[in-house]
Amino acid sequence: MTGDLIGKKINRLTILDEKTSKGKRRVTKCLCLCECGNKKWIRKAKIKNGESKSCGCLRSEILAKKQKTHCMTNTKPYRAWQGMKSRCKNKNEPVFKHYGGRGITYDQKWEKFINFWKNMKDGYKDGLTLDRINTNGNYCKENCRWATWKEQQNNRRNTNKKYQKRKQVNK
Numbered sequence: 001m002t003g004d005l006i007g008k009k010i011n012r013l014t015i016l017d018e019k020t021s022k023g024k025r026r027v028t029k030c031l032c033l034c035e036c037g038n039k040k041w042i043r044k045a046k047i048k049n050g051e052s053k054s055c056g057c058l059r060s061e062i063l064a065k066k067q068k069t070h071c072m073t074n075t076k077p078y079r080a081w082q083g084m085k086s087r088c089k090n091k092n093e094p095v096f097k098h099y100g101g102r103g104i105t106y107d108q109k110w111e112k113f114i115n116f117w118k119n120m121k122d123g124y125k126d127g128l129t130l131d132r133i134n135t136n137g138n139y140c141k142e143n144c145r146w147a148t149w150k151e152q153q154n155n156r157r158n159t160n161k162k163y164q165k166r167k168q169v170n171k
Contacts, residue, residue, distance in 0.1 A: 001003065003018055005018065005030060005044065005047070005048075006018060008077070008129070010047055010048075010053075010060060011050070011052075011053035011054065011058075012034050012035040012036070012053055012054040012055075012057070013030075013032040013033070013034055013035075013047060013054060013055070014032065014033045014034075015030045015031070015032055015043070016030075016031045016032065016033055016039070017030065017031040018030050018031070018044065019031075022037045022113065025073070026043075027043060028043070028044040029041045029042060029043055029044060030042055030043075030044050030047055032047070034057060035054070035057075036054070036055065036057040038055040038056075038057065039055075040055040040056075042055075046051055046054065048115050057101045065093075066111055070113055070114050076126065077117060077120070077121075077124055078113060081110070081113050081130075083103065083108055083130075084110075084116075084130060084139050085106065085110075085111075087099035087104075087143050088100040088105055088106055088139070089101060095140065102136075103141070104132075104136075104137075104167035105139070106139035106142040107119075107138070107139065107141065108140060110139065110140075118140040120141070120144060122127040122148070123145065123146045124146050127148065128146035128147060128148060129142065129146070129147060129148075129149065129152055130144060130146065130147075130156060131145055131146070131147035131151065131152045132144055132155075133145055133155070135155060135156065136157075150168065168171070
């Protein structure tokens, strides 16, 4: 029945007009006003079966929400997190043998950046790097800090004992 949807609102669409094409393949389309303000011709069958809920704005909104989880993808903390994961898991990483190869892992909550950032955002400043306090321990909130390059160099396995002795002498 042509015109039976005019004036009705279905999902985000208000039906303004209907027209059926002529020829062998008759297709009925509806002119719809979307809640976002756009007007668009959409097949009536797609509106009725729920396949079309908007002019396309709804799909864009859903995709935008999925993509904007933390807005930190190209930041230094994000790269530090990626590096940590790669050192622990990626056997092709040149330094894997010093991390994952020795059994160093990271807190499973840190599989997602947002959880890592919630734990580590305090104390972060530009110029600092992610450092494990105990060089033989795993990456976790209790064993990680943001450190300067100098602090990190003094906290290496090959300098740690020398550094600790110097630190005790200076006390």
